[in-house]
Every structure is written in structure tokens, then in C-alpha cells.
Amino acid sequence: MPEISGNTLRRARDLGHVAGAGAVGVADYSLGVTRSEDGGQQLTLLRETVRRSRTKEPPGLATDRPVARVAVDVSLAHLDRPFDYLVPADLDELARPGCRVKVRFAGKDVGGFVLERVDASQHDGKLSRLRKVVSAEQVLSPQVAELCRAVADRYAGVFADVSRLAVPPRHAKVEAEACSIVPLPDPPPATRKAWADYPHAASYLDALQRGQQPRAVWTAVPGADWPVAFAEAARAALDAGRGALLLAPDARDLTRLAAACREVLGKDTFVSLSADLGPTARYRAFLSALRGRARVVIGTRAAAFAPVADLGLVAIWDDADDSYAEPRAPYPHAREVLLLRAHRQHCAALVGGTARSAEAAALLESGWAHELAGDRATVRKYAPAVHVSGESDTDLARDGAARAARLPHRAFEIAREGLKTGPVLVQVPRAGYQPSLVCQNCRAPARCTVCGGGLRRTGGDGPPACGVCGREAPGHRCAECGDQRLRAAVVGARRTAEELGRAFPGTPIRTSGGDAVLDTVPDKPALVVATPGAEPVANGRYAAALLLDTWLLLARPDLRSAEEAVRRWFNAATLVRAASGGGTVVMVGEPSAAPLQAIVRWSPDGYAARELTERQAAAMPPAARVAELTGPAEAVEDLLTRVGQTLRGLRIAPRVLGPVPHDDESVRTLVSVPRSGGAGLAGALRDGQATRSAKKLPGTVRVRVDPAALG
DNA sequence: TCAATCCGTATC
């Protein structure tokens, strides 16, 4: 009791001293601004004037809204909130919401964004002043700032990390460039040709055109022209006077989308935004969206936060592609960013793909989105014939050419047949030549004697070499049995191309994959060997496709490996002509396997529903919300304890898997909660991390909510 | 009673 009153007295005295003496500039402004609504502020400003007349510094404060709420660029969980700064009069005009500033924070200069300007601060200490407005450009709009907050909350991350993803690095020269306001030409007449096959598409597009917020999961029929469909949807949003944001997984798909937008929306009506533009072009594209010069933004995952004025539609193509997973903290997925955006900004959403992700299935199941799909007859009309050829039922011996290509007889025949009328696609799951070698005798993996990395062969001759350290191993001996003979455990695309060349002499062979990806191939007979995701588009479509080594994609130790394999097969198969035009797909693998059956029956919806059910049983996303904690064992354990305590208070029951060793220094633990507990889990993780960073506890725990890979 | 010093905590 005595201490309390003593402290109170002392504080009162200190305050009195400061206010009464009027000598400590910054402190009394803050008190005036903080504690009074109107009169006090005038008093403060009066005092300010007096003070300025005596010495010439510091200059006065902005008269209107003299406090800037600033998001400082500090990635510490316990500092993840706005801090208030005084706005000097000379920065009044420049310090607008969304602009970049420099402030003094914890003794050093840090960057930040002005979130808003307000009359007074809630903070009852003294406020510092903004040191500098880096640029008056309002690069972090209030909507995007809100989105960043929501993404940080969803992923148990901090605002500063998300804002770094949302706002590209500044490029002063580009900012200074004149913003040419050219009158846009009239767009071409609106079309809906790519949507003709979907019974509910008309009502979806009508709603979009009326400025409503329809949300749909679109499962494209085989061979659908998705870039045009996306552009037409954007066009409907434009007709409602609103903007659109369309995402494609990679640069190649983005190029196709750009071509469709030029056709459907007209030149200069859209801007393409991706990280591989380089800093200058990227900032230029960002600014033209920001300044409202382009109403439609297309891009890769880097564009998910793009500042589109009056956003009417967000759309994402092939949402299960792992390039949508951001590799930087807090590891948000572009689909989730768009969905949060659609939710918060009340805009339409379109989640499209040839395959359907478990997440998309969950959107349908919950009723959040409607289904846009072709009916059974339409799908049958466009789909190629799909066969599965078991590897054991090969008639290899009977047919020398097929043996040379390691192909089941049927696959060989279908390739030969297809080559009479057009290109034939060969999908090979692994790049390289012989990317994985095992002992001929005991099948033990061949390892580098120096670093333990797996050996591989990059060409037909020469010794095998380590895939990790590159060291050649000419006299390799098996560590288990001493045998010197090696055998390819997996055959890569390059070696397959070589074998196919022998099996089909005289046929042109093209390869696409790794760093040599082909966008298109001519409509002529040729064998096109591609790794998954690198399949070129054939204008007249492929006559046939062979999907080799399907077991290899399925065997990956990841919960999502089957879903991912199915997605890759659908994406290859959709490039093939309809069965009525002779289009045929042969998958080499186990005929009864459900993932292969999904392709045979062309049932992306059924497969996704099945996946979702399995995730439900396994308490894995999207049925559950999962967090992956990685770090030193004690640190992970400490965070887990804190999180567990918070969750108990919220009556959320977590399921904990692990810890399991991750690498030499760290362990990995998964925490799973029911979907409804997702916000609680993220909040608990955030609080736990905040306490840990405030207390400077040793060790850093990396937290990933709903990680892309669930091994 | 007050200055010097230490420690924990907030960082506007």
C-alpha cells in the first residue's frame, strides 16, 4: 500500500513537473495530445509555439491528426503491434496512411509503414517523432494492411513478415517515372466462350457482372481453355466497374494467361506481376496496379497481395500447385491469401483447376463455394481414353523395341499409333539421367563415401557422381555387400528420351524439364518427354500421352503425395485429344490403385472428396488445422507447453504428433486441432512465441501452419 | 534522504 501511493505520488509529481515547466519539448506534446480531446491539444500547440520562438528546434507538429500509427519492420512476436509517432509539421503532407517511413525504435532506425493518422495516442509515455517519410507513395493500402494482419493471424506470424511479402522493395527511379495516363481503348465485346460447357457458369458470371460476390470451385473439363475463362471472368468484374486479381502457378501459365487477357480484355488493361520480373519491372507493375492504371492484375503467388482498386474478383488456377506455397515466413499459401481477401473485401472468388484440391472440396462441402463443373456427358465428350498398364503384365520380351524403351507393350503400341497423327507426350517423374542408383546385387542405395549423398549418373558414360557434393565415384563398391555393379533405381527423363530414340528411330524427340522448359510444341508427330509440370502445350493437342513410373509419384513420403500425383496426371491428360479424336492416355502402374482410377474415370471431384474424408480421419488439413513446430528440442517443448496451456483455457483439444528428429540440432512436432480451433491455435502459438521472444528464451522455433509438405 | 548502481522490461 505505501509503495503504491508512493509510486503514484512520484508519477504525479513527475508529470506535474514536466507539464508545469514546459521545458521538455517532446514529452509535453505527447501528454497534451494523449490526454485531451480538444482544449489540451490547443494548449499543447500554444506551448509549442512559445517554445519554438525561443529556440528554433524542434519544428511544430502537424495540426490535423498529429499522431501516426506505424507498423515497424521488426519481426519479433512481442512487438507485433502498431506504435505511435508524432508527425512533424513538415512531414504532415507526406506522412499519409500506407507510406514508408523511418522511425527511431528501441534505439535504432527502422523502417515501417504508416497505418493511419489519428488525433491522439492511447500510449501514456512520450512519443518520438517520425524521422523521415521515405516516400509519400501509399504502398500499403488500408485494405492490404488489413489483409496482412489477417494473414499474420492465420499463420501465427508477424505483420512485418507479411508486409514484406505484400509490398515489393522500393525502386526510387521507377517511382519518379511519369505515370502516363493514356485513355484506354474500348475493350473488345464481352464473350463467354470458355464457359459454355458449365451449366451454372452463366449465373455465376451474371452475378459477377452485377457486382455481387459469387464464390465457386471450378473444375475444368478436359482440354478447357482456362486462361480465356479466367480473362472472361475478369471481364465480367470489369463490367461491374470492379477490378480483378488472377493467379497462375508459374511463369509459363502466366504467359498463357497474359495472352488470353490481351485477347479478351484488350492491351494495356491489365498488368502482370511476378517475382521473376526483377526488382525494377516488378515495382513498376506494382505501382501501375496501385495507381489504378491497371484494373486487372495477373500474376504468380507474389501477386496475391497486389493492391487492386475496388477488388471484385480473386481467382486462382490449379490451387494445389506447390509453387503457391510461400517459402518465407509465415509461409502463407496464395489460395488462403485470396480466400481471406475475398472474405474481408466482399469480393467474388474462383478456385479453378483440372484436378480438384482437398481444400477446394472443403470449400464446397462447407457451402462456402458453389460448384462449376461440366456434367458427365460433357466430360466424356472431351476426355481422352485412359488405360492403365501394369508393369508386370508387360510383353517386353516379345518386342525388342518396347523393351528398349522399357515400355509395356500396350504403351508402346499406343505411342506408335499416336505418332501417326500428332505429338505424343511422355511424362517421366524424375529429371536427369539415372537420378538414383542402387547395388545390382543387394539393392542398397549407392552412397557417396565422403558425404553420404546418393550417387547418380548424369550421362550414359563416365563414372557415377554424388548428387550432393558432386564427387565422382569411379571404383564404387557397395557398402553392404561389396558388389561393384550398379543399377538404376529410377530412370530419368533424359535417359528415357535416349531409350525412346532407339525404340522409335526417325521420330523427333523433344525434352522439357528442369531449366529447359518448352512452352509449346508444333502439331507434328514427335515424342515429347517432359517432367511433371513442364509439359508443353500442343496446339492441336497430343495424340496420346504415356505417364510412366506412376508408383514413383505415389511413393513420396508425404500426406499429399497422392493428391499431388493425381493433379499432375490430370494436368498431363488434359493436354490430350478427346477419345473421339483418338486421344489416348496410358498410365504405367498398378491398375487398381485409387489415384490411377481417378484418372481412368476422370473423376477429380470424387477423388478430392475421398482425400478430404481421409484427411478428416487423419486430423490433417484441410479437415483440421495443423501447426508444424521445428527447432531445438527444449525450445519446441517449451512452446508446446505454453500452447497447450492456452488451448486448455479455450477448451480446444490438440492432437500432438512427435517430436521426431528433424536434423542434427532440431526436432519437429505437429499439433493438430479441429478446424474450428484454427484461430485459437494460431493465437496460442503467437502468444507463446511472443512470450518466448520477450523473455529472450534460447532457441528459435519455426512455426508453419498448414505446411505445404506433410511428411 | 539521496545518489549510485543493478536488474528487469519495454521498445511509441
Added chain:
DNA sequence: ATACGGATTGAC
């Protein structure tokens, strides 16, 4: 990292 408030110590 650094600055600050509050508690503690020690000298008068």
C-alpha cells in the same frame, strides 16, 4: 541493442 523505471544499496 538501449533506455528506462523501479528496487536496492550504501553513505551521509
